[in-house]
Amino acid sequence: MSEQIREQVSAFLDGELPDTETELLLKRLTRDGELRESFGRYALIGEALRGSGSQILTRGFASRVNLAIDGEPAQAPAHAQPAHVSRWWRPLAGVTVAAGVAAVAIVALQQRAISPRLNGAAPITAQNVTAPLKAAAGGQMPVQDGAGPREALSYTVPAASTDAPSALVPTRLTNYVFAHSKYSSGLGQRGVLADLLIEDDDPQLIPVQRAPQPQTPDTRVAP
Amino acid sequence: MTQLLPSRAHWLVPCALVGALVSAVPQRASGADDPREWLQRMNKALATRNYDGTFFHISGGRVETMRIIHRVRSGRVTERLQSLDGSGREFVRANDELTCYLPDQHTVLVEPRQDRGPFLGSLPQFDATVSDFYRIEALPATHTMGRPVRVIAVNPKDQFRFGYRLWLDEKTAMPLKTQLCDSRGQVIEQIFFARLDMPESIPDSDLAPTVHTDGMRWVRQGPSVDNASAALAAYRASQLPPGFRLTVQGAQTLGGASAPASHLVYSDGLATVSVFVEQSSSDSGVAAAPDSQVQPPMQGLTRVGSGYAFSTVVQGHQVTAVGEVPAQTVEFIAHSVKIYSGGGEIPHH
Numbered sequence: 001m002s003e004q005i006r007e008q009v010s011a012f013l014d015g016e017l018p019d020t021e022t023e024l025l026l027k028r029l030t031r032d033g034e035l036r037e038s039f040g041r042y043a044l045i046g047e048a049l050r051g052s053g054s055q056i057l058t059r060g061f062a063s064r065v066n067l068a069i070d071g072e073p074a075q076a077p078a079h080a081q082p083a084h085v086s087r088w089w090r091p092l093a094g095v096t097v098a099a100g101v102a103a104v105a106i107v108a109l110q111q112r113a114i115s116p117r118l119n120g121a122a123p124i125t126a127q128n129v130t131a132p133l134k135a136a137a138g139g140q141m142p143v144q145d146g147a148g149p150r151e152a153l154s155y156t157v158p159a160a161s162t163d164a165p166s167a168l169v170p171t172r173l174t175n176y177v178f179a180h181s182k183y184s185s186g187l188g189q190r191g192v193l194a195d196l197l198i199e200d201d202d203p204q205l206i207p208v209q210r211a212p213q214p215q216t217p218d219t220r221v222a223p
Numbered sequence: 224m225t226q227l228l229p230s231r232a233h234w235l236v237p238c239a240l241v242g243a244l245v246s247a248v249p250q251r252a253s254g255a256d257d258p259r260e261w262l263q264r265m266n267k268a269l270a271t272r273n274y275d276g277t278f279f280h281i282s283g284g285r286v287e288t289m290r291i292i293h294r295v296r297s298g299r300v301t302e303r304l305q306s307l308d309g310s311g312r313e314f315v316r317a318n319d320e321l322t323c324y325l326p327d328q329h330t331v332l333v334e335p336r337q338d339r340g341p342f343l344g345s346l347p348q349f350d351a352t353v354s355d356f357y358r359i360e361a362l363p364a365t366h367t368m369g370r371p372v373r374v375i376a377v378n379p380k381d382q383f384r385f386g387y388r389l390w391l392d393e394k395t396a397m398p399l400k401t402q403l404c405d406s407r408g409q410v411i412e413q414i415f416f417a418r419l420d421m422p423e424s425i426p427d428s429d430l431a432p433t434v435h436t437d438g439m440r441w442v443r444q445g446p447s448v449d450n451a452s453a454a455l456a457a458y459r460a461s462q463l464p465p466g467f468r469l470t471v472q473g474a475q476t477l478g479g480a481s482a483p484a485s486h487l488v489y490s491d492g493l494a495t496v497s498v499f500v501e502q503s504s505s506d507s508g509v510a511a512a513p514d515s516q517v518q519p520p521m522q523g524l525t526r527v528g529s530g531y532a533f534s535t536v537v538q539g540h541q542v543t544a545v546g547e548v549p550a551q552t553v554e555f556i557a558h559s560v561k562i563y564s565g566g567g568e569i570p571h572h
Contacts, residue, residue: 172477183470183495
């Protein structure tokens with residue numbers, strides 16, 4: 001990420017980027033996946049720096065942050081105020097910064113380890129499709145306010161559904177999440193749906209954080 | 224058209240809709256600073272206004288750019304949520320149906336949706352029960368994206384649920400920025416708008432999906448039944464984290480399944496956990512489709528967006544708890560599920 005872009009992202013997240021530049025940054029973020037990654041790390045770290053946490057700040061954080069953002073170590077000591085140091089870091093020179101924050105960013109990026117056990121895709125076949133099936137050309141579904149799309153709907157199922165690799169159909173967990181979103185109250189629904197919009201949606205196992213178990217050991221045994 | 228972001232010139236010329244909303248809410252009346260009232264204003268704005276915005280969804284260091292279009296016309300709500308980068312996925316909710324276009328999976332999921340809640344979600348009213356487990360407070364007002372905002376925090380009182388921080392536009396009560404936080408205040412998920420327009424009208428063309436569905440398979444989720452048969456209802460969590468109670472029990476045939484899954488919904492009034500129980504394929508007695516595969520059981524903890532899912536197997540039944548709650552909550556609930564198949568008394572919670 002160039003210094004200019006970094007400054008723009010930082011200013012944007014601070015709400016201080018001029019409107020015209022915001023539009024340009026938005027377009028660029030939409031096109032540039034690498035920039036989005038950096039942007040995400042920036043936002044995460046910036047939020048932590050703004051004081052959502054109560055961590056004690058320690059020296060050495062800036063270099064770890066730069067590592068998190070650029071994937072490479074910081075190239076100048078904090079006291080030198082180098083030109084490439086983001087405006088977020090500048091106020092931090094000489095002060096203590098959060099030790100845990102960089103770890104948060106990095107751990108968050110490492111949370112997606114693939115578990116083959118959870119990739120048991122639920123094959124969706126013609127037999128499973130309960131919608132009316134027609135071999136008509138499946139055009140786009142027009143959205144209408146009144147009459148509704150039902151008349152226009154035609155459900156197209158490939159003649160040989162087994163041609164599609166199972167990885168290309170929603171997994172069982174995706175179906176669960178989809179069904180859950182109907183009942184998820186509050187702003188949680190937004191997160192559930194947003195997650196379903198994200199490309200890399202295969203459910204993935206993360207290291208199990210041991211949680212307190214139910215006190216009675218017989219809870220997994222039927223009466 | 225009222226454009227909230229980023230063209231600030233428009234803020235000086237609020238349209239009739241904004242004016243109507245603002246005038247409808249007593250600006251300086253007693254309670255105007257009550258955070259609960261601000262949340263109600265937000266709910267109303269999200270549900271009743273027209274808006275078209277681009278926002279960033281940041282979770283786990285990943286950023287997705289999304290566009291939300293929400294139209295209310297003659298009492299009918301049509302919504303479209305679109306991923307602007309990567310997957311090209313879109314959701315369209317219209318006419319009591321939610322259609323999920325998954326071009327990367329060559330699939331379109333359709334599900335009946337009678338609920339009226341907006342895609343962007345809303346928060347329920349804070350009654351005494353919710354107040355037992357969450358503390359709501361107004362934080363100092365500030366500016367976000369150059370606009371004055373009210374900041375409302377909904378803090379969980381224990382580690383079994385997440386909280387929210389909301390930056391609500393002073394004029395429209397729209398949430399310009401929201402954060403999902405854990406009990407220690409760590410941000411788990413963040414959404415903020417880069418652009419937000421509140422037009423007087425939105426054309427049909429803006430609500431039509433851009434996905435080409437030629438050759439895609441359409442999968443219709445079976446209708447959910449809120450009063451499931453006794454057999455399907457014979458599952459319960461025998462223990463629950465504080466404040467959670469059973470709010471819905473039902474069954475639904477999910478895409479790809481040959482038999483309905485039992486679906487239990489537990490809520491503390493704000494957070495919601497769904498529990499799905501399915502008989503394992505080999506035990507279901509239903510002949511598998513010739514070209515289908517036997518599904519391996521799922522076990523373990525999975526990150527699902529801003530929440531978690533935990534799967535386990537109980538007496539040949541696949542049990543999965545999923546929700547926007549901490550990992551320990553879904554694990555706790557999934558582990559406590561009992562199968563009441565012997566005619567024993569089923570607990571009501």
